Amino acid sequence: MTTASEPVQETPPRVRSTHDVNAMPPLRRAIPLGIQHVLAMFVSNVTVPIIIAGAAGLSEAQTTLMIQAAMFVAGIATLIQSLGLGPIGARLPIVMGTSFGFVPVLIPIAVGMGVPTALGAALCGGVAMALVGLFLPYVRFLFPPVVTGTFVIMIGTLLMPVGFAYIGGGFGAEDFGALHHWLLAALVLVVTIGLHQFGRGIWSEMSPLVGLVTGFVVALLFGYVDFSSLQSAAWFSLPVPFAIGVEFHLAAILPVVLLAIVTCAESIGDIVGTTVGGANREPTPKELSGGVMADGLASVFAAIFNAYPQISFSQNVGIVALTGVISRFVVAIGGGFLVIAGLLPKLGAIISGIPNSVLGGAVVIMFGMIASAGIKMLSGIEFNKRNMLIMAMSLATALGLPAQEGLYAGLPDNLTAIVDSGLIPGALIAIVLNLILPQHDRAMRDSV
Known part of the structure; x- marks a missing residue:
């Protein structure tokens, strides 16, 4: 009981709540929630280096190194994005990870010019993203929903052939298309779809990871798992900068820089989704600019440490909207776990031993969900x-160019690198048409 002479000790409102961006909840709640974010993005984050390493023919040791780097860099990037570093970082509960969007462009670069060239181009792309973030108020008009939604659809559809190549056993597999590859992929698909649709809470959110682990265990029982790199992998090691190397070639830099600029639209969408879904408000200009700058500088850091461009992960934005847990410190705890995982090479060696067909069963769903997310982004437009x-011209260009081998064989090398994947010309057409086509002409407003 208090008296008039005794000051009343008031607890700051919601300081321990998970529904406040700046709140630090009790560790007994924050740690499991942070781990949940890691589990939701883990498979997607390590898949990109596995796919590119497989296409480029890297050794098991190099693949393990790049998986380790992907985890370490994603953790550092998440910490910067959620906690902030000066003007860099949105200071929102945003989980960072390796971007799938660059895969259609980086694969031909890694195969034709080498992985160091792909990393050099990625570094330059990161610089471009950081500059877009710095000047975001002046360039945001380039990325309305009709452009960003179409762009995300293109990413998902262009990744589909890669996913089905992995279902068949992966690039260059001697037993490509063998029955056991199909059966393992089908098992992963069934488990993932079942949990995603009928599981509750964390089981639904973890469905890709559970499906992958199920396929991995079955493959292990039947002798399809390769642990050849596990014994030689260290228990603990610090990531080494430039271990793979970095090279700079204009023909590789141009398409990646253009793609990086367009990819900023995806980052903007994720930041908006986080604040609207979790806090029921629009993001501030400082949050938008700092978030995109963090994507860019994290991508530069990633290239230095043998990893690919970083971007906010949409599935984790969905978790924020679903749970209402918007504490940035919860996500920072998840980032800390990723950093620790990136210091354990044996974990990377185990992941690199996952059969391609098991991985294929998981990524086909992910790629389809990317395309579906793009369709959802278009749902609000007329x-x-x-x-x-x-949409028609962008999709036709993006999907048609890669389908006709040799169509652009007469173009200069620099232009060939830009049109090779179809994604860059498709995105550029979307941006240019959005700028030049009239928006207020009555004839153009007529519904079709």
């Missing part, structure tokens, strides 16, 4: 003649 034309 499907008039103008917007339909933008």
